Amino acid sequence: MTSKGLKTRDKIDPKYKWNIEAMISDESRIDSDLQKIRKQADSFAAKYAGHLGDSAGTLYDAFAASDSIMRKLEKIYVYAHMRRDEDNSNSLYQGMTDKAMAVIAYVSAATSFFTPELLSIKRSTLLGFIEENPKLKTYEFVILNALRQKKHILGKKEEAVMAQMGEITGATNDIFTMLNNADIKFADAVDSKGRSHPVTHGSYIKHMESKDRVLRESAYNSMYDAYKNLINAISSAYNYNTKTDVVTSRIRKFASSREAALSGDNIPGAVYDNLVSVVNENLPAMHRYVELRKKLLGLDKMYMYDMYVPLIKIPNKKISFEEGLDIMREALKPLGRDYINKMNKGISQGWIDVYENKGKTSGAYSFGCYDSYPYILLNYTDTLKDVFTIIHEMGHSMHSKYTRDAQPYVYGSHSIFTAETASTVNESLLMNYLLSKETEPRMRKYLLNMYLEEFRTTLFRQTMFAEFEDITHKAIEAGQVLTGDWMCDQYQALNDKYYGPAVERDDTIRCEWARIPHFYNAFYVYKYATGYSAATAISSRILTEGKAAAADYIDFLSTGESDYPIELLKIAGVDMSSPEPIRKAMDKFNELLDEFEGMVG
Ligand SMILES: [Zn+2]
Structure with missing residues (x-):
């Protein structure tokens, strides 16, 4: 996609931008918040490692403390990620995303004892805890789900070996990715007028949709000739992956x-x-x-x-964004008034980032966290296909909205x-x-x-x-x-x-x-x-x-x-x-x- 002629983000009418300020209004506290989260993870490990089985109360507190750490961290990560998506050339948010990722890795390591230790507690003890402490009911499904998978978890030593082997077992995917994105070369395709067209993973489907059959055939052969040339290496990668x-x-x-x-x-x-x-x-x-x-x-x-x-x-x-919204409202009427009302409220609260701007992430998604709106990123271009995209992403966002209104954090996705x-x-x-x-x-x-x-x-x-x-x-x-x-x-x-x-x-x-x-x-x-x-x-x-x-x-x-x-x-x-x-x-x-x-x- 060419960035020529695209508006910079500050030139976009605010009414077409998402209201991300509603999520975090004061960015100056993010660094210190991340530091605090690190410390909380340390004290979490110090307090609960080796003690999950002490009592029903301790187990509940540990679950709740873990949720509270993850919930705060997730909010910062999601915020930084969405800010970065507004304009990928803005290094401030790339840096913020990286910092949040680093803290996520830190917290995961500090809390990694949790599930293995939980599973080392006898089933009957855990079920007894749930009986004893009604607050633990919230975590009953998490506990039962972990117990269900217990028979597939190995001993401590074996798990440590598996974790180390994990660094190697992903190799086949990496090898394929390298072949598929770096080494593979596609010959240009030639159309019925003799003009040549580059073939890439991205342009291939466009060529397949072309009315020019000569171009279609040529692009098809170009695509598959390239794979035939690499077929032995790819077969080997796939064999070992399987x-x-x-x-x-x-x-x-x-x-x-x-x-x-x-x-x-x-x-x-x-x-x-x-x-x-x-x-x-x-x-x-x-x-x-x-x-x-x-x-x-x-x-x-x-x-x-x-x-x-x-x-x-x-x-x-052409279907304008406003017309697109009207079509969506009509189409979703069978879902009932409550759905439409919640959705309309969301739209007016600023869930949606509508138009493309310089540096904005392409495509579309629904994203957010337990403590934010379920935001929607679009690159709306006034086509019927775009209306399908809004309604698709709105489906995800409304799913999140209904879930987060009804469920505790632990079941919020x-x-x-x-x-x-x-x-x-x-x-x-x-x-x-x-x-x-x-x-x-x-x-x-x-x-x-x-x-x-x-x-x-x-x-x-x-x-x-x-x-x-x-x-x-x-x-x-x-x-x-x-x-x-x-x-x-x-x-x-x-x-x-x-x-x-x-x-x-x-x-x-x-x-x-x-x-x-x-x-x-x-x-x-x-x-x-x-x-x-x-x-x-x-x-x-x-x-x-x-x-x-x-x-x-x-x-x-x-x-x-x-x-x-x-x-x-x-x-x-x-x-x-x-x-x-x-x-x-x-x-x-x-x-x-x-x-x-x-x-x-
Ligand atoms: Zn989807």
Whole structure:
């Protein structure tokens, strides 16, 4: 992005800037506050290390003291981070962020005795403490969750060895990152007029969306030729990365690497298997969509580089920020008055930082801490896509708002598993709202196509990735070595299965696995697909059942991390341990596809 012509931050109208002053009004105290926090961490360790099991009262005091230290520290860190994001060239806030990070590391080290010591106390003693001291009830879930994971924690000596090995086991990810960002070279792509275009990770998707098919094909070949050149090194990195997952899970006495990865959120393996099997049952619908794409593009032969080009073109319509907010308010009406009122109040309090300025962090996020507004950073450019971005981030912020109003600090945030549900429910309500009032056929087709593409890229594609990870980890668990050829064969088979017969086979897409950074954080991407399904099921329920369903959803938003994600989602009426929500999402996909096919077929 060029910074030419961009306003400096001081030239932005204050009404479009977030009210961050409400968070910390006097910066001059931050340094001394950080010093105080360091000292508090020292006295915390001096007072409680070796004494957590002394009595119920001591244990409660230790929990509360730890929360109080983290809560203050988090506030300073979040403040510095957001100030830095306002203008990354401002070294004051870079320095403040670094200082806060250093104190976080210091506090983590000083308090690292806590969990191991907690787990050294007998289960019956801990449960007795909770009975004895009603204040400890607040921490019951934290304690039970720690006890649940106790069998995977090793002895003191072994844990010390594991901690040292940790400095090495991350190497495969670093090696891939170096290959993927530093060593890899992409040849320029050439368009139909003979002009060349640089190919980068960032520009690739733009080329894939280009109407110029020559450019698309050229960029596609440039991208994958580069990976083919590095395929042996990347295969080796991925083989050892997967092996690390497997070996670590064995050392920690998990039945499999997948079980180890899912155990943090206490997700049953059935959630993963249901996702894969229901999506597989519905692949004929995906094939129908791909077939339709081929027909609409008027192609005799369609290749994977034809998969991202938009099918329906619409004139660019500008949507001002104020208009965007109005659309959001209308779209979210089914969530009820309380949600809208809280949101409007937040907007007027200054939650949102709207426009781009020189040095501002790109993209969008919702961020904040227990003691701040749930702020939203945007780079609003007056497009429909930006309206989807606001409503997505507002979903996160309202989730935080409801949670922090209802929960103590210890449960005041969210797991990824539930967080992306809250943002996607909003997106889904927006899409349904826009479709409900759009009668102009071209615009309607555009929206339907946009919706279908979301299903394809979030639900189908991420499930395909999830299946790939499952295959590679199981192979390592069966004693196999992952070679480049074998992985490319597996990936080719998955790609054929997901996209169906309308796509021509080439010897290129089979290397796609090699460019996915998420594969170095195994068994993670399935959460995008499950979150999307949960959100689709919840929004359908709200739109069909009305108030009662909306009230359940608000209850869910208020739960934070006070229970396991699967249990929390049940409050909103979706049981992710059953295949039902995935089926409902698939029904929606089929319904959208039927209408789209009827309009264009
Ligand atoms: Zn999000």
